Amino acid sequence: MSETKEMQTHGARDAQARAEQEVFLRPAVDIYEDSGGITLKADMPGVSRDRLHVQVDGNNLAIEGQAAIDMPQGMESLYADVSHTRFRRSFTLSTELETDKINAQMKDGVLTLRLPKRAELQPRKIEVSVG
Amino acid sequence: MFGYLTGFDNDVFDQFERMRREMDQLLGDWSGGGGIRSAVAGSYPAINIGASPERVDVYVFAAGLDPKSLDISLQQNLLTLAGERKDESPEEVQFYRKERFSGGFRRVITLPEDVDPNKVNANYRDGVLHIAVDRREAVRPRQIEVK
Incomplete structure (x- = not known):
């Protein structure tokens, strides 16, 4: 008897957790590195600066944004490539990046993040003297 | 109980969505739409x-388009969008991921036949281009008063 009860509460909790689990769009990204750091660009059309969240938690970087598109009332969808309005993607950072110096810019729906490397870890070219 | 059912429903829809995508990949987009001018699913730009x-x-x-590079034209009910997104990444960098589209694109969309090509409005904001085309008045539903 108590077992069934427990299963029921467990099932309800499961369902609740699943209902809260929204569907997110995965933004397309470009990631490249130069000697000073890493640059990440993400396409998030419809997301304005104030609806964008960039969060660093330990070595986890999460980008999230809500696209705001004003649609007239009573609109009926004829065709849709995009059926969700929330973007989300996360990345694991490595320790040589200075997480408190991350710079974020949002322009025309493209997020650009600059993740600089720690100064002491930037590669230094070693000159070989001949002679 | 109700909560459980909703959860189950979501699951089923997720499965259907996944199945639909797989079928699309295998057979091409036959599930409605499949117009002669339609583009491959996942093409840039996405359109609603x-x-x-x-x-x-x-x-x-x-996203990330110069509105000036856009060429929008409407011929009867055929809307053509053409443009180019330049690859702005610097040279001599090491790429780990390159998922973002770059290059030229062109899409042709068939709109309902009653659109008025003279009443088009386009604006670009936060990476979304919104084109509004008015419909001819004759087809709008009209309230008929009974006297």
Whole structure:
């Protein structure tokens, strides 16, 4: 008897957790590195600066944004490539990046993040003297 | 109990969505739409089209585009979008991921036949191009008064 009860509460909790689990769009990204750091660009059309969240938690970087598109009332969808309005993607950072110096810019729906490397870890070219 | 059912429903829809995508990949997009001018799923830019009795709204999800490079034309009910997104990444960097589209694109969209090509409005904001085309008045539903 108590077992069934427990299963029921467990099932309800499961369902609740699943209902809260929204569907997110995965933004397309470009990631490249130069000697000073890493640059990440993400396409998030419809997301304005104030609806964008960039969060660093330990070595986890999460980008999230809500696209705001004003649609007239009573609109009926004829065709849709995009059926969700929330973007989300996360990345694991490595320790040589200075997480408190991350710079974020949002322009025309493209997020650009600059993740600089720690100064002491930037590669230094070693000159070989001949002679 | 109700909560459990909703959870189950979501699951089923997720499965259907996944199945639909797989079928699309295997057989091409036959599940509705499949117009002769349609583009491959996942092409840049993604497009949504909505219709209300007064107008047809086209939303083009084109992040990082120079609006000046866009060429939009409407011939009868055929809307053509062409443009180019340049690859602005510097040279001599090491790429780990390159998922973002770059290059030229062209998409042709068939709108409902009653759109008025003279009443088009386009604006670009936050990477979304919104094109609104009015519909001709004759087809709008009219309230008929009974006297």
